[in-house]
Amino acid sequence: MTDAPDASALGPLARRVRRSLNGDHPGETGTMLPPLVDHHVHLQLVRPDDAVAGGIAAVVDLGADPGAIATIARTEGLPHVRYAGAFLTAPGGYPSDRPWAPAGSVRELRSVDGDADASAERTREREHQALAGPVEAVVDEQWRFGASVVKIALNADAGPVFDRPTLDAVVAAARTRGLPVAAHAEGPGMAELAIEADVDVLVHAPFTDRLDDELIARAAAAGQSWISTLAIHVRDGGPAAGIAIDNVRRFRDAGGRVLYGTDLGNGDLRAGVNPDEVAALVRAGLAASAVIAALADPWPERTAGWTDAGVATFVPDPAPSGADLADPEAVAAWLAAAQIVPTEELEPR
Template sequence: MSDSTTAITGATALVGPELRPVENAVLIMTEGRISALGSSDDVAIPAEAQQVEARGMTLIPGFIDAHVHIGFFPPRRVLRAGVTTVRDLAWPPEIIFPMAERSKAPGFQGPLILAAGPMLTAPGGYPTRAGWAPSGTGLEVSGPEEAAVAVGRVKEQGAEVVKIALNPPAGPVLDEDTLKAIVSAAHERALEVTGHVYGLAELRKALDAGVDELAHMLMGTDRISPDLAARMAAEHMTVVPTLAIRSGGELKAALGNLGRFAAAGGRVVYGTDLGNAGASPGIDRREIRLMGRAGLSPAQIIESATAAAAAHLGLKDRGVLEVGAHADVVLIRGDPLADPKALGRVKKVWRAGIPAL
């Protein structure tokens, strides 16, 4: 099936990392890659191509969700609703790493899965006692001397990133020395560190230790000042907002914090925390609406889930519609640059040129 050629015609394609609209486009997929892309005046349709007529619709790169717990949903539901790559940020290693391995096959009916494996935490800390987390979702690290072994173990199992927890309301947290030892062990192995970081005290600790990413905008209701947002941006800390899982005062705080971080030039990468209450499988309408409320433009929202996400996750030839890229393509109804709600109206999805069923 991956050897077949498909031509999508008539849609507006958002081309390249800058999402340049090309009207009445022809996008051709062959052997899992985009083999031709341009205006219908410039691109010939091969005689053997299976044609998909898509007038009035928009072609976007498949969404990348940088924070999920894929074990809560059938992977095909996630793919079918427009997400072609996910990063799982905590699940028992004996389940998630084999699943991530299987997901590499182009015919896999689900997104490509990158995984952190277990979350590194203090003994008894989050998520070892969390109701949602199956046993093995947390990996306890009791001191700096255990850091390298723990990081080495998850790296060997297949971790693409190291997840840590600094979540005082849910139990003890990693001390400064242990956190620093984890971060340096990760960086020595070319892994970045992402964190569940609760409030301002934990954020300062994470920045001091060199944590690369917030897996959520701060939880709780602490306010990140413009100065602190500028420090985060200057130190190249990336934020995965996960707004969809919040409500009330915590949502309000997260919206303000995200707005100030984005205004400071910080890198925002789309992520929903799928598996937690509030997030839905696939391109998440609520997350998108809330990112807009925080002040991100439609183009910034799309970029955060495509080109910026691929760059941040080190994914080559993904997150972009261009010749040579993986044919991870989503067809939606309407114009998402005019109205980001269109992103939730997924008509058809291809991963590696193969239609999602």
Template sequence: MTSSAATYFDGTTWREGVLALEEGRPVVHDETPDASLPRFPHAIVGGFTDHHVHLMLVDPSPLTSSRLGRVLDLGAPFARLREWAPKLPVQIDFAGAFLTPPGGYPSDRWWAREGSVREIADADAAALAVAEMADAGASCIKVMSNSEAGPVFDDAVFAAIVASAAEHGIPVYAHAEGPGEAERAVRLGATGLVHTPFTERLDDGEIARQAASAAWITTLAIHEGEPLSIAIDNLRRFAAVGGTVLYGTDMGNGPTPIDLRAEEVEAMRAAGIDGAALIATLAPVDPRTPGAVLLRVPQPAAGVFDPLTAAPLAPTDLVTALTVELP
């Protein structure tokens, strides 16, 4: 076994531990390193989280060598998720099917694979659909509320979905697009928006109300022009009043990388989210987790690292470092 002292980020704070090569794989141990151990020259973090992906729209195999350690799939048939989960080192959480009213978005889209959309007509159908998603292991429910691309749920059915999800102990995330939809979704109980609002500029009072009860997933880089400017302005004010911001790219929406997306990170910085706040949105997994994706980064300045400098930690990195350190 090859070992070195190492600094690692446990998801909350920096700690000292031991980086070891066991059965050909780097692992982090939460133990005080012996003074005789050489020091690994880089800091260690766990893989980052993309809180908005669509594995049905990409070849997810590049995730194996990416900087992501966890993804939240927000719309895919269960068969697709079951196919890929055993093949990938990343943790896959999921919402299951898009819940939408009859004829609602994205039921008419070519990219909506069979089984990825569930059309809900009433409260009874809502309860059945939510129960099905929960039984399949969904970590959240995704509700579609895109008034610019078709009908949306009335308040009663939307509220019924929220109530059913609450019975199963899982949150509801909404795709809110169109005038007033972001405000309505949160008012009706959505605990998150899967896109930073980009249809319209929310006033400061609404921003404060949303910050008190809902999380926003960023997805800034899928936009350009006015929608991008609106989203960055909304996100800047949301973050400034303490709103929970989660990094997400809408992977599969256009030519998005199957990895950490630099354009998303830079757009978040344009919204004033950087340093420790940026790291929090990326929710790196604890590198001590068995099987966790491990990344190496330059030693952080003032306790903060730049995620764009992270690279997957390979077994050869540890061997090479120790070979250089040892006489």
């Protein structure tokens, strides 16, 4: 570590700054980053205030009662919130039977591939813009509650999952509303199903199986993004952490877009910037600059404007430099010290 690192080594999002003499810790030097985002949280399972305790200014909630999360998102102050609304799943599918799933947070959809007469009638209705079918109605419900993304559950280890026609119908209905589709893919063949169905985002880096290089290349070429959530596997032990880290490494090598996310609300996890998550991303081949990019990515929005509210992330010196920029523990310890501060308190050096 050095006391005066070259900010350019941390990537284009980093700027060397000094704390204003009019603010807290006057004269302290460090690095200014954009407001940081945890792209996978569950705010009905944790206190929203906890999410900002360690440098996270914005979050993406990926499974909640639509009315409840819309109310939380309207609360003034931090964190800024984008959300998916309810989990969409097959009848009896994950997480409909989970005690942690908040009331009203799951919508079960029957298969659209029913008898031929009913299928033909649904087609005629859509062609004439008549009453929406069940899939369209459920997607429209999330949109009306202000969702920025649609969340589907494909967990073959925990119950039934959508067949391909129903999955395609959900993706099509979401695209009609301009919403990306994010999938929880768990169990044999589920990541493959999500990739083949052109799902936009996997909410967990695949951890069930080592995906083959060709499938990973297809996901990256299609523009799919993966939310990391590696720390939950590091915490739990077992082979999942190694599988997920290896898949992320090869996805990044193929040009894939990785988003930082922790699944905050899933058991005991440190709120704010999670050092275990950061260290696992570095082990997956992301340099410090790439980890910062994953933390600052505006998804599910296309621009960073939704995280702007006169605040920035400040990380005090010393910052990593040289070989430490690729050292998991060094990068994790540095970013874990991140703080949210008013932008006006930071002066460029």
